Amino acid sequence: MWVKDLTLCQRVRYTSYMKKRLSDEKYKLGYEYYQQGYSLADVGKMIGVTRQSVYDCFKRRDYKMRKKKLLPFMVYNGRKFTINHNGYYRSTDRKGTHLMHRYVWETERGEIPKGWDIHHLDEDKTNNIVDNLECLSKAEHTSRYSPHHNQHKNNKTKHLYEKTN
Helix, strand or coil: CCHHHCCHHHHHHHHHHHHHHHHHHHHHHHHHHHHCCCCHHHHHHHHCCCHHHHHHHHHHCCCCCCCCCCCCEEEECCEEEEECCCCCEEEEECCEEEEHHHHHHHHHCCCCCCCEEEEECCCCCCCCCHHHEEEEEHHHHHHHHCHHHCCCCCCCCHHHHCCCC
């Protein structure tokens, strides 16, 4: 039987059934992505709905949700900074994204010149007290603290930069 041969009532039921079936398949696919590690927002973008819609549909279908990881955080000057995957405290809010050590420097000491880094003197990325920070040009920072990335101190390439008689 073709859809055109159905009565109006049957067409409405059939259309509703097909939408639900397509929706179920869409959310099953979305849940597969979610299980692979994608966020609810990412899944929503992939299947064309909002993050909240994905969450609601997963809950309605009793899909198991990942537990939220509570990350360590610090509050400075009214802003919340959570630790990121590199070990730095980072804030993301309506005011923008800031690394805590850079934000502390700018708040306490002033603007950071373009192309300059803020270095942790004790090399502890979580110690963001202003007295533990120093502002250095990228070249100076690399020269002092990154010998494995520095052409002048790297034994593998040192001979290329030394003067010969």
